[in-house]
Amino acid sequence: MPNETLAVIDTGSANLASVLGAVRRLGVAVASTRDPDVVRRADRVVLPGVGAFGNVMQRLAGGGLVDATRERVESGRPLLAVCLGLQVLATDSEESPGVAGLGVLRARVCRFPDTVPVPQLGWNLVEPVPGSALVQPGYAYFANAYHLGGAADGWVAAWATHGVRFVAALERGPQLACQFHPELSGAWGAALLRRWMDAC
Amino acid sequence: MLTRRVIPCLDTRDGRVVKGVSFQALRDAGAPAERARRYEEDGADEIVLLDVTATTDRRAHALATVRAVREVLGIPLTVGGGVRTVEDAAALLGAGADKVAVNTAAMQTPDLLTELATRFGQQCITLSVDASARPDGEGWSVVIRAGTEWTDRGAVDWAVEGARLGAGEILLTSVDRDGTLAGYDLALTAAVARAVRVPVVASGGARGADDLVAALRAGADGALAASIFHDGVCSVQDIKQRMAEAGLEVRP
Numbered sequence: 001m002p003n004e005t006l007a008v009i010d011t012g013s014a015n016l017a018s019v020l021g022a023v024r025r026l027g028v029a030v031a032s033t034r035d036p037d038v039v040r041r042a043d044r045v046v047l048p049g050v051g052a053f054g055n056v057m058q059r060l061a062g063g064g065l066v067d068a069t070r071e072r073v074e075s076g077r078p079l080l081a082v083c084l085g086l087q088v089l090a091t092d093s094e095e096s097p098g099v100a101g102l103g104v105l106r107a108r109v110c111r112f113p114d115t116v117p118v119p120q121l122g123w124n125l126v127e128p129v130p131g132s133a134l135v136q137p138g139y140a141y142f143a144n145a146y147h148l149g150g151a152a153d154g155w156v157a158a159w160a161t162h163g164v165r166f167v168a169a170l171e172r173g174p175q176l177a178c179q180f181h182p183e184l185s186g187a188w189g190a191a192l193l194r195r196w197m198d199a200c
Numbered sequence: 201m202l203t204r205r206v207i208p209c210l211d212t213r214d215g216r217v218v219k220g221v222s223f224q225a226l227r228d229a230g231a232p233a234e235r236a237r238r239y240e241e242d243g244a245d246e247i248v249l250l251d252v253t254a255t256t257d258r259r260a261h262a263l264a265t266v267r268a269v270r271e272v273l274g275i276p277l278t279v280g281g282g283v284r285t286v287e288d289a290a291a292l293l294g295a296g297a298d299k300v301a302v303n304t305a306a307m308q309t310p311d312l313l314t315e316l317a318t319r320f321g322q323q324c325i326t327l328s329v330d331a332s333a334r335p336d337g338e339g340w341s342v343v344i345r346a347g348t349e350w351t352d353r354g355a356v357d358w359a360v361e362g363a364r365l366g367a368g369e370i371l372l373t374s375v376d377r378d379g380t381l382a383g384y385d386l387a388l389t390a391a392v393a394r395a396v397r398v399p400v401v402a403s404g405g406a407r408g409a410d411d412l413v414a415a416l417r418a419g420a421d422g423a424l425a426a427s428i429f430h431d432g433v434c435s436v437q438d439i440k441q442r443m444a445e446a447g448l449e450v451r452p
Contacts, residue, residue, distance in 0.1 A: 017296040018277075021270050051321035116202070117399045117421055119323040119368045123203045123245055123451040139203065139451040141245075141276055143298070143323040145368075162202055184276045184298060186240060 007033045007042035009069065011085070012059040015050045015181070019082065022183035026193060036068035044200050045072055049084030050143070053109065054096030056084050066102065073104045073175065078200035080193075081177035083144060086170070089177060095146050105152040105170070105177075111145060116163035119145040126168045126180065128158035134171045134195050138188040140180035142168075147179060174200045203449045205245040205422030206412065206436050207401060208429045210235055211252045212281075215265050217430065218252065233268040239429065240275050242436040245451060247273060248371070248424055250301070250328075251281030252346055263295045270296025280328050280371075286315050293320060301371055303328040304344040307351065307358070310365055317366025326401075327367035331355035331388055332375050340374075340388050347375045356391050363398045370400045371424070377405025379427060384415040393419030409434050409442040416448055 008019055010032040023030045023046070039045055047069060049056045060066050072079055073089060087093060090101045093109035101109075112118045120142045128135040135158040147166035151157040155170035155177075170177045176196050182189035210217045210232045217232050236247045249269060251262060266279055279292045280301025289300040300320075306313050306327060316325045330347055331340040340355035359370045372392050374385035382405050389402045399421035406412055406425035415423045428434055443450045 015293075015298060017270055017294060018298055021296060022274060024271075025274070050324060051319070114397070118397055119399075120202060121323060121369055121399045122205050122421065125201065125203075142202075143276070145322060181276075181298075184274065186274050190274055 005042045006030045006044040006046065007038050008046040008048060009039060009060075009065065010034045011047070011049045011056050012051075015048055015083070015183070018181070018183045019046060019048045022190065022193060025190065026197065028197065034063045034065065036064050039065060039068040039072055044078045044080070044197070047079065047081040047085035047088075049082065049088060051084065052095055053084060053087055053093040053101070053146070054099045056088050057096070057099050057101065060088070070102045070104060073102065076173060076175065078174040078196075079176070080182075080196055082183070083179060083181060086148065086177040086179050087146060090148060093146060105148070105155070107152055108149045109146050110149045112147065112166075113163040119143060120162045123185075124160045124162060124168070124180070126158050126160050128169070129156060131156050132158060132171060134176050134192060134199060135169045136192070140168065140178070140182070140185040140189065142180045144179060201449045202421075203245070203451045204416045204420075204443065205401070206243070206439050206443075207246045207248055207422050207424040208235075208239040208244050208436065209248040209250060209403070209424045209426040211250050211426060212262065212265055213252060215262055232265050233272050235430070236269045236277075237272045239436060240273060243440055243451070244275060244436050245422070246276040246278065248278045248280070248301070249297075250279075263291060266292060266295040266297055278326055278371075280326070285312075286319055289316055289320065293324065299324050299326050299369070301326040301328040303330065304346075306362065306367075307342060307344050307353065310361065313362055313365040313367050317368070322366055322368035325367050326369040326371050327359070327362035328371045328373065329355055329359050329362070329392070330373045330375050331385075333385070333388075339391075340385075343375050347378070355388065356395050359392045359400075360395050363396045367398060369398055370396060372400055372402055372420075374404035378403070380405055381407035381427065383407060383411045384418075384423070386414055386418045389415050389420050390418040393421075407433070409439040412439050413442050413446045413448065416443065417446065
């Protein structure tokens with residue numbers, strides 16, 4: 001895919017190298033960005049995030065990236081959100097009370113119950129509902145203490161279970177939001193990234 | 201359901217994989233990137249990279265090794281050895297680590313765990329606890345500086361405190377068993393797994409698949425081994441088959 005651009009929003013998150021490496025292994029040129037115009041215009045955009053909900057929102061706000069990222073999602077143009085990247089699409093999170101998310105998903109982010117190890121660190125079975133085009137059943141790598149509280153209108157969900165049934169991924173055309181890390185999910189994750197690229 | 205993890209460990213020094221008995225007498229076992237990739241293909245759930253000489257040598261971790269492994273590895277990578285500051289951790293994460301393991305520095309400055317968790321998130325921070333059975337048989341003591349310096353701190357107590365301060369995972373190594381092929385210290389594994397809510401990875405002493413199964417049954421969320429993989433004693437797939445037979449959740 002010559003001349004196509006893939007921009008990874010630099011949310012100051014620690015998994016940038018893994019995301020960049022996974023995309024490079026697929027043979028696609030990639031660069032990280034903090035430029036709102038690039039976030040609006042790039043052919044494909046990745047919104048990564050690890051750390052805390054409040055930190056990622058603060059980082060987006062500090063770079064003037066809140067509006068550009070929200071517009072990107074609302075426009076329906078190609079987007080991949082990973083882990084906290086998915087969570088900041090929600091209205092808010094129990095992790096950072098009082099901090100507003102991007103609010104494009106009408107759902108809250110909640111902590112896992114006390115009955116299971118938290119954070120969830122490891123591979124869990126992802127089960128898409130019928131109608132999923134991108135996500136297929138399989139094991140994905142998760143590293144999260146919080147999860148999206150419910151599915152969102154207009155998005156097709158995939159589910160997993162850790163104490164509770166939770167949203168593992170949401171997809172809507174060329175937009176894919178994953179609670180798991182496709183960049184760390186081995187051959188299954190690489191195939192998912194490939195399908196997302198091909199759908200863009 | 202969350203599956204239990206099988207984690208090959210690459211103990212590295214000067215960009216090569218080495219493995220010794222109780223952290224000493226290191227011998228060469230090849231290039232880390234090549235090994236890591238081979239273990240991923242064999243079904244490994246994660247790779248741990250520990251620079252076993254970093255703490256004693258007081259030198260920076262080989263970031264080049266992390267970059268080389270990251271370039272070819274599509275599963276999580278935990279890196280430890282000589283992590284003393286937030287900047288050390290940032291450099292390793294920037295080079296491609298997904299989690300950093302801290303050990304000696306956290307014992308000396310427990311607030312480091314909180315700083316790291318605040319900056320990078322709890323799920324990024326592994327507390328590496330090296331433990332040794334007390335001579336009086338009353339539990340286990342924490343050992344620091346690559347297994348060379350005994351402390352008065354109880355290992356279970358320190359794991360609980362570390363998780364409270366911000367560690368998102370405990371990498372629990374029995375220095376008595378490490379490299380000995382005598383099996384994991386199952387009593388230690390069970391005691392720590394019962395005491396904390398964060399995941400616990402058992403390490404030190406695996407001689408075969410049954411030992412990993414036993415550690416997971418004792419309550420560990422993951423089991424780490426080095427020699428048995430490097431020496432070809434058993435494959436990750438051998439172990440996973442045994443785990444499935446034992447009724448443990450496993451990623452095929």
